[in-house]
Amino acid sequence: MKNKRLMAAIAVIGMVIGVSFIKDISSQSQSDKKQEIPTVGILQYVSHPALDDIYKGMVDALAKEGFKDGETVRLVFQNGQADQSKLTSMSQHLINEKSDVLVGIATPAAQALANQTQTTPIILGAISDPQSAGLVTSNERPGGNVTGVSDQAPVKAQMELVKQLLPEKKMMGILYSSAEDNSAYQVKKISEEASRSGYEVRKYPVPSTNEISQMMQVMAREVDFVYVPTDNTMANAMQTIVDVANQHHIPVIPSVDTMVEQGGLATVGINQYELGVQTGKMVADVLTGKSQPATTPIYTFETGDIIINKKQADNFGITLTSDLVKQAKIVGGESK
Numbered sequence: 393m394k395n396k397r398l399m400a401a402i403a404v405i406g407m408v409i410g411v412s413f414i415k416d417i418s419s420q421s422q423s424d425k426k427q428e429i430p431t432v433g434i435l436q437y438v439s440h441p442a443l444d445d446i447y448k449g450m451v452d453a454l455a456k457e458g459f460k461d462g463e464t465v466r467l468v469f470q471n472g473q474a475d476q477s478k479l480t481s482m483s484q485h486l487i488n489e490k491s492d493v494l495v496g497i498a499t500p501a502a503q504a505l506a507n508q509t510q511t512t513p514i515i516l517g518a519i520s521d522p523q524s525a526g527l528v529t530s531n532e533r534p535g536g537n538v539t540g541v542s543d544q545a546p547v548k549a550q551m552e553l554v555k556q557l558l559p560e561k562k563m564m565g566i567l568y569s570s571a572e573d574n575s576a577y578q579v580k581k582i583s584e585e586a587s588r589s590g591y592e593v594r595k596y597p598v599p600s601t602n603e604i605s606q607m608m609q610v611m612a613r614e615v616d617f618v619y620v621p622t623d624n625t626m627a628n629a630m631q632t633i634v635d636v637a638n639q640h641h642i643p644v645i646p647s648v649d650t651m652v653e654q655g656g657l658a659t660v661g662i663n664q665y666e667l668g669v670q671t672g673k674m675v676a677d678v679l680t681g682k683s684q685p686a687t688t689p690i691y692t693f694e695t696g697d698i699i700i701n702k703k704q705a706d707n708f709g710i711t712l713t714s715d716l717v718k719q720a721k722i723v724g725g726e727s728k
């Protein structure tokens with residue numbers, strides 16, 4: 393009898409201890425979860441409309457995938473303002489913030505991040521060519537801690553559009569920054585494509601924003617139209633480019649939609665916001681463990697959209713066929 397009571401008492405005590413233990417575990421795991429919302433560190437190279445759109449697309453896609461900033465994910469954002477030393481210190485900062493995933497928007501930002509870590513996953517936001525920028529072993533099989541989205545412009549379709557809009561123009565000048573690896577790659581690609589399409593190509597590299605205006609004046613004398621690749625320095629200085637181009641009545645063919653909105657004539661380009669959306673999806677997949685950078689190929693877009701600046705088309709006396717108007721997105725943009 394005594395024994396039975398004792399056993400019952402022990403059992404009750406055991407249960408109480410057990411229940412409080414379980415409670416303890418569950419409250420602990422809840423507070424762990426709170427602390428444990430993942431951190432995504434984002435480094436954007438500079439502010440220009442295209443990169444800003446990419447950032448927006450990425451944040452929206454992350455929220456859609458269940459990673460809402462401040463609730464289920466912590467986003468730490470840094471903008472390098474095109475300053476190399478800032479890019480380095482900001483990369484270190486994002487790593488110190490214990491980012492679970494890093495995002496590099498534009499080539500110089502991605503390179504700065506990749507220089508700081510070989511382990512933390514890095515997702516590339518719209519990098520022209522990750523392979524030639526030294527970010528991955530190969531675009532098909534990255535191999536390391538880096539993968540993401542490429543925004544390679546559909547240059548062949550662009551050349552076809554130029555032929556249609558400017559049938560008389562034969563001499564193409566490429567204006568680009570000599571400091572950006574993404575531009576070096578594109579200039580090579582577009583030169584080959586343009587030569588194949590029967591254009592004569594001249595290259596006009598500039599070391600910084602300061603030389604753009606002067607270089608544009610030289611170009612106005614030497615070429616029939618100016619091609620601007622997806623170059624961050626140029627996207628940032630698009631207003632200057634358009635102003636000088638308008639003064640000298642020379643058409644500018646950019647490589648992205650946002651630069652047509654800023655006053656370029658026309659292009660076939662990839663929607664910048666959509667590039668960001670795809671970037672966000674890839675970040676989410678790494679956060680949930682669905683994919684790993686080493687075995688995830690670089691994502692590329694197959695096609696672009698035609699976009700035409702109507703005011704600029706009018707400036708150059710270009711009549712748009714109804715076919716083209718049907719296909720294209722028509723914007724107003726800057727003009728004089």
Ligand code: TRP
Pocket residue numbers: 442443497498499500518519520521543574621622623624627648664
């Ligand atoms: N592709 C560029 C890079 O690798 C970044 C970029 C994305 C960009 N969209 C752009 C540059 C539009 C200029 C304009 O750095």
